[in-house]
Amino acid sequence: VRCVQETGGINAEYMGIFIQMEKVYPRSLSHIGITVQDIDKAFSFYTSVMGWYVIMPPTVIKEDPDTAAGKMCIEVFGKGFQEFKICHLSTGDRMGVEIFEFPTKPKAPHQFEPFKTGIFHYCVQDPDVEGLAKKIVEAGGKQRMPICYYYPGEKPYRMVYMEDPFGICVEIYSHSYELTYSSGAYQAKKQTHPNLT
Numbered sequence: 001v002r003c004v005q006e007t008g009g010i011n012a013e014y015m016g017i018f019i020q021m022e023k024v025y026p027r028s029l030s031h032i033g034i035t036v037q038d039i040d041k042a043f044s045f046y047t048s049v050m051g052w053y054v055i056m057p058p059t060v061i062k063e064d065p066d067t068a069a070g071k072m073c074i075e076v077f078g079k080g081f082q083e084f085k086i087c088h089l090s091t092g093d094r095m096g097v098e099i100f101e102f103p104t105k106p107k108a109p110h111q112f113e114p115f116k117t118g119i120f121h122y123c124v125q126d127p128d129v130e131g132l133a134k135k136i137v138e139a140g141g142k143q144r145m146p147i148c149y150y151y152p153g154e155k156p157y158r159m160v161y162m163e164d165p166f167g168i169c170v171e172i173y174s175h176s177y178e179l180t181y182s183s184g185a186y187q188a189k190k191q192t193h194p195n196l197t
Contacts, residue, residue: 009034009072031094032098033100034096034097034168037166039086043057043087045164049132050090052091058085058087061073061083063081063126067164110167122171123171125175125177129159136170141165144160144162146160147160156174158174160172
């Protein structure tokens with residue numbers, strides 16, 4: 001802001017926009033939380049198939065207002081949960097994954113309902129899309145669709161929707177998100193950025 005002030009000739013309206021833009025920055029995703037029926041099976045799957053790092057193995061958290069963790073969880077879940085199990089994992093790019101198992105376990109695996117408001121899938125990246133898809137199926141999951149190319153005959157970017165053994169929808173990308181979409185995904189012709197013409 002000081003540099004802009006020193007240049008002179010910048011009106012107050014521009015300065016207001018500049019200051020407002022300065023307050024907005026892209027937040028990072030810290031972690032996701034997943035509820036499962038059996039945390040031990042989930043812990044085994046996510047560490048052996050997904051290969052995620054173990055930060056904390058399955059641990060029991062009790063409804064205890066005299067402990068920091070217990071008090072915090074009472075604020076989150078309310079009173080009456082008694083106890084639950086949780087483990088902490090981390091992906092290859094340091095994204096955290098919390099796995100929960102509550103005493104009131106869901107009666108059925110998670111359902112694929114993409115038309116409802118909310119998060120319906122998460123995505124992992126693996127250059128061996130086929131290999132990871134096969135491992136998920138062998139572990140009790142399923143493949144929801146054939147592996148597809150974003151740019152058939154042009155680029156090797158691939159994707160597929162799967163379900164893990166707990167019914168949670170997981171997508172697999174062969175390449176990074178920004179690389180997959182950076183040149184204008186699904187466009188038949190190469191586009192030129194309007195600011196570069």
